[in-house]
Amino acid sequence: MKADPKGVLTGIHFMDGNHAACEGALAAGCRFAAGYPITPSTEVVERFAARIPVVGDGVFIQMEDELASSIAIQGAVWAGRKAMTVTSGPGISLMQEHIGLAATYEIPLVFIDVMRGGPSTGLPTLPAQGDIMQVKWGSHGDYEIITLATSSPQECFDLTIKAFNLAELYRCPVFVLLDEVVGHMLEKVVIPEADEIEVQERLWTKKTPEEYWPYDPEYGMIPGMVKAGDGYRIHTTGLTHDHRGYPNLNTKTQYEMVNRMINKIKDNADKIIEYEEDGVEGADIVVIAYGVTTRVAKKAIEDARKKGIKVGLLKLVVVWPMPEKRIREIAKNAKALIVAEGNMGQLVYEVERLAAGNCPTTLVPHPGGGVHKPETIEKAILEAAK
Amino acid sequence: MSEKDMKETYEGAGVSPQDQADNPVDRILRQERMPHIWCPGCGIGTTVNCFARALEKLNIDLDNLAVVSGIGCTGRVAGYLKVDSFHTTHGRAIPFATGLKLANPKMKVVVYSGDGDLTAIGGNHLIHAARRNLDITVILVNNFTYGMTGGQYAPTTPFGSIQTTMPYGMYEHQFNIPKLVAAAGAVYVARWTVYQVAHLTRAMTEAIAKKGFSLVEVMSPCPTLYLRRNRLGEGIDEVKRFKEWAVRKDGADVNDVGISRDKPLIIGKFVDIERDEYIDLMNRQLSKKLGDRYTLYGVENGEV
Numbered sequence: 001m002k003a004d005p006k007g008v009l010t011g012i013h014f015m016d017g018n019h020a021a022c023e024g025a026l027a028a029g030c031r032f033a034a035g036y037p038i039t040p041s042t043e044v045v046e047r048f049a050a051r052i053p054v055v056g057d058g059v060f061i062q063m064e065d066e067l068a069s070s071i072a073i074q075g076a077v078w079a080g081r082k083a084m085t086v087t088s089g090p091g092i093s094l095m096q097e098h099i100g101l102a103a104t105y106e107i108p109l110v111f112i113d114v115m116r117g118g119p120s121t122g123l124p125t126l127p128a129q130g131d132i133m134q135v136k137w138g139s140h141g142d143y144e145i146i147t148l149a150t151s152s153p154q155e156c157f158d159l160t161i162k163a164f165n166l167a168e169l170y171r172c173p174v175f176v177l178l179d180e181v182v183g184h185m186l187e188k189v190v191i192p193e194a195d196e197i198e199v200q201e202r203l204w205t206k207k208t209p210e211e212y213w214p215y216d217p218e219y220g221m222i223p224g225m226v227k228a229g230d231g232y233r234i235h236t237t238g239l240t241h242d243h244r245g246y247p248n249l250n251t252k253t254q255y256e257m258v259n260r261m262i263n264k265i266k267d268n269a270d271k272i273i274e275y276e277e278d279g280v281e282g283a284d285i286v287v288i289a290y291g292v293t294t295r296v297a298k299k300a301i302e303d304a305r306k307k308g309i310k311v312g313l314l315k316l317v318v319v320w321p322m323p324e325k326r327i328r329e330i331a332k333n334a335k336a337l338i339v340a341e342g343n344m345g346q347l348v349y350e351v352e353r354l355a356a357g358n359c360p361t362t363l364v365p366h367p368g369g370g371v372h373k374p375e376t377i378e379k380a381i382l383e384a385a386k
Numbered sequence: 387m388s389e390k391d392m393k394e395t396y397e398g399a400g401v402s403p404q405d406q407a408d409n410p411v412d413r414i415l416r417q418e419r420m421p422h423i424w425c426p427g428c429g430i431g432t433t434v435n436c437f438a439r440a441l442e443k444l445n446i447d448l449d450n451l452a453v454v455s456g457i458g459c460t461g462r463v464a465g466y467l468k469v470d471s472f473h474t475t476h477g478r479a480i481p482f483a484t485g486l487k488l489a490n491p492k493m494k495v496v497v498y499s500g501d502g503d504l505t506a507i508g509g510n511h512l513i514h515a516a517r518r519n520l521d522i523t524v525i526l527v528n529n530f531t532y533g534m535t536g537g538q539y540a541p542t543t544p545f546g547s548i549q550t551t552m553p554y555g556m557y558e559h560q561f562n563i564p565k566l567v568a569a570a571g572a573v574y575v576a577r578w579t580v581y582q583v584a585h586l587t588r589a590m591t592e593a594i595a596k597k598g599f600s601l602v603e604v605m606s607p608c609p610t611l612y613l614r615r616n617r618l619g620e621g622i623d624e625v626k627r628f629k630e631w632a633v634r635k636d637g638a639d640v641n642d643v644g645i646s647r648d649k650p651l652i653i654g655k656f657v658d659i660e661r662d663e664y665i666d667l668m669n670r671q672l673s674k675k676l677g678d679r680y681t682l683y684g685v686e687n688g689e690v
Contacts, residue, residue: 032489053672056681059488064514068481071474075454075485078472079493083485101475228470228486229493231449235416235465237473246419247465247473 003027003161003197007055010193017156018043018183021112021176023191024160025084026051029199030110031058032076032083034069036091039124040180041114044086066091070098070111077107078236080202080227082164084110088180089118092131092138099173100139101238103261106215106223108167108202111135112160112176114183115291115342117368127180128368129291129342135175136320142258144265146272147175147320149290153187159317165200166272170264171222177319179292179342181371209233214245215257221264265321274317275326279305283312284335285384288327288351290316292371293340300377309385319347324354331355336384340364340377360384410442411435416468423462427621429580429606430460433527434467436583437498440590451494454483456508458534459608460500460527477508480515483522491521491665491684494594501528502540505561509541516570516599520664523593524601526563529608537611544647548615562644567601568657569640574600575657577643579628580607582653589655598663605632605651 007026015023022044025033031052035045049060058081063069066087073083087095092113102109117123118130135147146166148159160176167174205212205224209232218224226232239247240254265272278301280286285304289297294315304311314330316323331337336359339348344365352361364380366372411434424430441448448469455464457476464471470493474482479497487495497504504512504526515522531549532538539549541561548555564575574596578586586604593600607613607624618624628651635643636654643652662670665684672680 032485034485053676053680057683059668059683061484061488063481063484064510067478068484068511068514071478072481072485072488074474075472075482075487076489078470079486079489081489083489097475098478227490228452229450229490233449233469233471235471235473237465238475239473246416 001199001201003194003199004029005194008194008197009191011191013189013191014186015153015189016043016184016186017150017153017178018114019047020153020156020189021150021160021178022047022051023189024157025110025164026055027157027191027194027197027199028082028161028164030082030084030164032073032081033060033085034063034072034076034083035060035086036063036066036069038066038088038091040116040183041086041088041091041112043183044112044114066094067098070095071101073109074098074102074105074107077109078228082108082168084112086112086114088114088116088124089122089131090120092134096138099145100141100143102173103139103143103145104238105236106171106261108164108171109173110160110163110167110176111173112178114178114180116180123369125180126369127292127342127371128366129179129293130346130368131177132290132319132341132343133346135177142262144262145173145175145320146170146265146318147177148317149177149319150182151291151294151315152182153185153189156182157189157191161197161199165198168200168202169222170268170272171203171225172265177291179371182292213243215241215243217260221260221267269321269324272318272321273323275323276315276317278313278315280312280314280330283310285309285311285338285381286314286330286334287311287338287340287377287381288314288316289340290319290347291342293342296372296374297340297377299374300381303374303378304381307382309381311381311385322350322354327351327354328356331358334359337361338364338377338380338384340372340380342366342368342371411438414438414441414448414468416466419466422466424459425610427607427609428459429529429604429621429625430463430527432580432583433525433586433604433606434463436587437525437590439587440594443587443591444594446494446594450492451496452483452486454479454486454495454497456499456503458500458503458532459529460498461503461534463498477503477506478511479503480508480511480522480524484515484518484520487520487522488665492686495522496594497522497524499526500533501526501530501542501563502532505541505563505566512567513570516567516572516601518664519571519573519598519661521597522599523596524599525590526601526603527606528563528603529606529612531608531612533608533611537615542645544645546647547612560645562640563601563603564643564656565640567599571599571661572601572657573598573659573661575640576655577603577605577653579605579625579632579651579653581625581628581632592655592658596658598661
């Protein structure tokens with residue numbers, strides 16, 4: 001379906017990433033946001049609080065903490081809304097239990113994480129990419145999520161819409177990662193007409209209350225949804241549950257529930273993954289990066305190419321799930337892979353696993369507090385090309 | 387238990403068909419989930435019976451009722467009720483209910499959970515929900531202990547009581563729950579025990595009908611993990627004790643209703659006041675500032 005024009009601020013704007021992400025959420029049909037103030041993410045919900053009363057039929061509430069905001073949105077989803085929360089490092093740490101709950105409830109939810117330097121209180125106003133593994137693995141147990149990484153305000157708008165659409169399609173938590181600098185970077189943002197924006201409607205069940213159970217697969221592996229108040233009188237729980245949503249604490253039910261929750265993402269990974277390539281075919285060296293680091297990598301690659309090096313860029317737009325097949329292929333054809341990321345080495349281990357010894361993988365780390373210098377990445381490229 | 391099994395059980399117990407039809411609990415229970423997990427002598431089932439009767443009295447469309455629970459023995463209540471029912475995480479039933487109610491204000495939302503869940507791990511949410519005065523009801527079953535995890539001390543465990551993590555007797559101060567939520571802004575606060583089923587049912591009825599944040603504290607025996615450890619007998623002994631121990635004082639000063647096993651247990655309706663409700667306040671303020679640009683939220687036919 002097309003976006004509701006009420007939430008779409010059509011026009012050409014000069015806007016920062018945090019504001020653009022908020023506009024993306026409104027355009028995608030998000031009508032409920034709960035949040036707790038935390039630098040450098042708060043502008044997203046500040047804008048939502050100002051905009052939602054005028055957009056209409058929606059609410060923002062500032063909860064007492066991140067634990068509360070990350071579960072208030074789950075109540076809102078079960079009431080039929082599209083919902084999100086917004087936070088940064090310490091907040092995403094506090095939300096982990098409820099990320100596991102959302103995965104287990106199998107509800108569409110968007111978490112916007114504007115990343116700052118860590119660990120702990122770290123660098124509240126400065127960038128880092130240290131949450132890349134936490135969003136994947138942070139809650140206990142086995143589950144799958146989807147994560148998108150933005151590198152510009154325009155992407156903050158576009159990818160937030162995509163995040164809401166993916167959340168509805170796969171009924172799982174979806175993360176939109178902004179590096180602090182992306183959140184606060186002002187650039188041109190083009191917001192199209194509402195009828196040019198594709199919005200995924202909730203996969204409502206087509207069954208009657210008599211035939212319906214909340215976890216019977218209906219759309220492929222995905223169960224159809226209902227909302228509270230529609231007469232289906234459902235039950236759901238964070239305990240291991242059967243297709244009825246009733247607790248059933250045994251190995252068989254655990255096996256079935258966890259497998260379906262994981263496979264609904266894994267088996268559809270080809271439809272979910274998104275990446276951009278620049279000169280990867282025929283390259284000796286391939287730089288793999290995400291978020292703001294891709295901007296710096298582009299400059300490094302440009303300079304290295306001037307020195308005659310055949311180097312390409314693989315930009316991960318969807319980081320989780322990873323484009324595993326493509327990285328395996330690249331590793332077979334390239335002489336070396338370089339992972340540049342705003343942490344001391346996180347995604348590099350995934351890339352190294354996928355390279356499977358076909359070529360060496362080099363890390364260009366950054367502890368946070370700034371972004372890489374292009375020369376640092378260029379130096380790694382030149383070193384690898386020797 | 388299936389309906390057929392229920393019928394046979396009733397017949398075996400000599401219950402007349404008339405009385406079978408009159409038990410309101412049957413209509414709200416997920417019969418296919420019976421038997422429940424609660425121990426013999428536990429009071430939670432009695433509170434559920436009263437809750438079912440309260441709903442019957444209120445004549446609520448059950449399609450518009452949501453029950454939200456946290457974790458623990460009382461946290462299992464939601465799972466047995468045949469309404470939209472949500473078993474959440476430990477301590478977070480109230481913020482989940484806040485999101486649900488705000489997202490769909492036509493729902494009646496009841497949080498049903500225990501003393502450890504709501505006042506310890508969930509204590510911050512409890513006071514903030516009372517402060518906001520969003521229209522939800524909390525049924526707080528107080529059994530002085532963490533039953534599900536094996537009898538650890540709670541913010542409600544009386545002085546001197548033995549618990550697994552307080553093996554030499556409780557020495558921490560307790561929360562006075564009515565005082566806590568009244569101070570935070572609750573508009574309806576009552577305390578009853580599972581002995582006074584008629585009063586408890588009426589309090590639940592009043593709390594659900596009351597607009598704003600309402601709370602009913604229900605004193606309930608935990609025979610397995612509180613009473614036995616403290617040589618206080620069976621569940622029925624505590625219920626008999628409630629009868630002697632409880633003193634009804636409607637309108638009692640909440641400063642005077644803290645619980646001690648050496649003093650009378652004050653029960654009754656303590657708070658029943660009017661205070662602006664959350665969505666009303668939001669609508670009023672946003673209308674004032676935004677005028678025609680704002681459409682009242684959650685309002686159908688002129689009523690929230």
